[in-house]
Amino acid sequence: MVKVTVWNEFLHEKQDDEVRNVYPDGIHNALAKGIGTDGFEVRIATLDQPEHGLTEEVLANTDVLIWWGHMGHDQVEEAIVERVHARVMNGMGLIVLHSAHFSKIFKKLMGTGCDLKWREADEKERIWTVNPAHPIAAGIPEYFELEREEMYGEHFDIPAPDELIFVSWFEGGEVFRSGCTFFRGQGKVFYFRPGHETYPTYYNENVLQVIKNGIRWAAPSGAAAPVRGNHQPLEEIKAK
Amino acid sequence: MVKVTVWNEFLHEKQDDEVRNVYPDGIHNALAKGIGTDGFEVRIATLDQPEHGLTEEVLANTDVLIWWGHMGHDQVEEAIVERVHARVMNGMGLIVLHSAHFSKIFKKLMGTGCDLKWREADEKERIWTVNPAHPIAAGIPEYFELEREEMYGEHFDIPAPDELIFVSWFEGGEVFRSGCTFFRGQGKVFYFRPGHETYPTYYNENVLQVIKNGIRWAAPSGAAAPVRGNHQPLEEIKAK
Amino acid sequence: MVKVTVWNEFLHEKQDDEVRNVYPDGIHNALAKGIGTDGFEVRIATLDQPEHGLTEEVLANTDVLIWWGHMGHDQVEEAIVERVHARVMNGMGLIVLHSAHFSKIFKKLMGTGCDLKWREADEKERIWTVNPAHPIAAGIPEYFELEREEMYGEHFDIPAPDELIFVSWFEGGEVFRSGCTFFRGQGKVFYFRPGHETYPTYYNENVLQVIKNGIRWAAPSGAAAPVRGNHQPLEEIKAK
């Protein structure tokens, strides 16, 4: 049973009819429902909750945290960002979706600007698998299409991903590294591109399958925590 | 249930008392026993069997193949090497142990010489985890020791691994990239260094844990097989 | 002065008017002229020469070998493939262009099938830089276009490149990892996609700039050759 927390800023859905029509209960609830209960224990958390719903206790009981944010990035408190970061270093998986490329936590983990090109034009996206050996590609066809999505284009200002799994093609002439993994500390991070708030992307079966695969991949490894700092004296070692 | 085939050339054990004392039923049977049955369905195959025990049927029913070889590399038929290679391209996992760095199948998959330094001197090896987020490190302490092993030293002539998980320290002054993963085609390859035939390495709990982790990691991803070759005419695409 | 040898099978140009019209002196001579003499000393070699023009002496005096082949892959003798491979292991750079993805030497160095999707449809290609920090991108705009090229599409069956520099977009809906580097042994390999024989691609300034950058990047590193095999006895080490 992987313990999943789905975090959503939950702002667009309350302010914008177009978005509410697509996600009447919020993106977080659509994701939670889409992930389902087969092997997962899912809870939700949102920006407006105390400590954004990400208390020490919640994080200690989270194996994988999913993050969706956009217009509210600046409202996320630094202390919570630090807490999430520490928990990733400590083994928690993190799945960063779409516009969360600009979230504080993702930028902190990447160390780069994380900017990209974008265009809202009801454009077709094709998502190609470039690493068919990777478990995050399980059950995914060699490519799948989203009829209408926001375009994200290169250069995506991230470190070279440890594993590149998906590359997107857009009608207007752009490409994008859409599925990227990053090992960080004892934790694992998976960035997955699709999911603009005005499109029903998080009802798409392939998108949900990728996210479920990502959760399984990002779950804590269970390796021993490294010991760091001042180390055993050499004399002791030699005395053995 | 992951279907595992343990392949061993099974030569040293028949010719050398020192080795037979350590592995009376052969390295393959020690490995099979060590891997156990909790989630695994294990069979064995050896060089002296017809088609080296690696018939089309056996490979089609193998999720992960483990390979131990040393003095008999040259006796492995090219046709079988090609068959195993094709099956890795097609999704089968491959775990390459110790002296199998010089096996035909590993050299073919790497594209490099795969040579290294070595020394037999009853030397202490310390295996350090350098990627504690990786599932192959699950349950492994930050380092573990093998009191006596053959030394393998850099430069190990392999491509830079896709993921570097373990680095070994040797008493005599050498280091070695001991746990390396490689995505190849639809398949996954894991090279793990320890296991000289004269030492009881394959009874070591940490070594067995790593191998079991490796099997789980290397199991087929289940992604769709890519379609290659001449592709759909552009006219058809545009006509859509 | 980097010593460059441009190798071309030189078959299409002799058999096909359409190709000869584009490259009247052969692709090799167009490339040699395009590379120029500013920092480079360029010679050519072709399939029909003795030893395909790649004698021990020629290779010993080559820092970077450029390879273009297509219909004649099978005519390249194994002994010459082995010789080129040994020289790459020994430090020579290798630049593999377009349809040479299926050359014996590239397949041997990659260890995978190296297959891909393709379509000849006078299609537009856009080549995007995804690593603007890499020296192979020097002087290249964030993207450039080739008005008409053959499409190559994923999945490109190569190991994950050590560095991914360019990704192509094609009009018909495909993407492709078009600029890929691979460290192999003491040598460096750069695969660059463009260059179908019926298009004037090797007159394009950006394409030539990339190839010149690739030559500088792939030139021998000058690191010491590793010593491998049976190593200094531990007793000697301890006696020091």
Add this chain to the structure above:
Amino acid sequence: MVKVTVWNEFLHEKQDDEVRNVYPDGIHNALAKGIGTDGFEVRIATLDQPEHGLTEEVLANTDVLIWWGHMGHDQVEEAIVERVHARVMNGMGLIVLHSAHFSKIFKKLMGTGCDLKWREADEKERIWTVNPAHPIAAGIPEYFELEREEMYGEHFDIPAPDELIFVSWFEGGEVFRSGCTFFRGQGKVFYFRPGHETYPTYYNENVLQVIKNGIRWAAPSGAAAPVRGNHQPLEEIKAK
């Protein structure tokens, strides 16, 4: 001519006789002298200068910045860290030495804790080349020794390096990824381990050779700056 700025906190040398005896003019001047003038134009900067010597003008005229810090990490102003970070994103190379693994700029660029094991015990270090094809290994033997150094041990809490060039062996039983490169934005980062302030490490010829190689490698690529943000409307693209 590569424009190099050597930055040193310059604190130990003023406070501690043992360090001053080794580096009477400070580590920065020893490094500047060791780098020399053959292809390099070197200036120095220190913590106690206005803006730590890293004004906008200085950074605009710096191709590669070398950073040595230890006890004064906290004294480096955030604004200067942001400025250096922005300049790396913009193409400047950065070479991070030894205890600067804990500098604000390195931690910001890595996104991880950057902690490690350490021990001061006049211990022997052996630095092995694991990527002999890399230009940073130019002129370096397959391994070299430093008779006395501080030990740094794994787990080194960094992202997996884009290229791993050197791995250290220490007498007491530890290993360390000592030479690591990272592409970040348009810039390149090279971390190199040796250089504890009480040892004459920066007079060692191999160490200086590695640093000089690192400077050449880290110099700006000259690729076009990516354009990011809201992109050309699809209508315009289709109208073409």
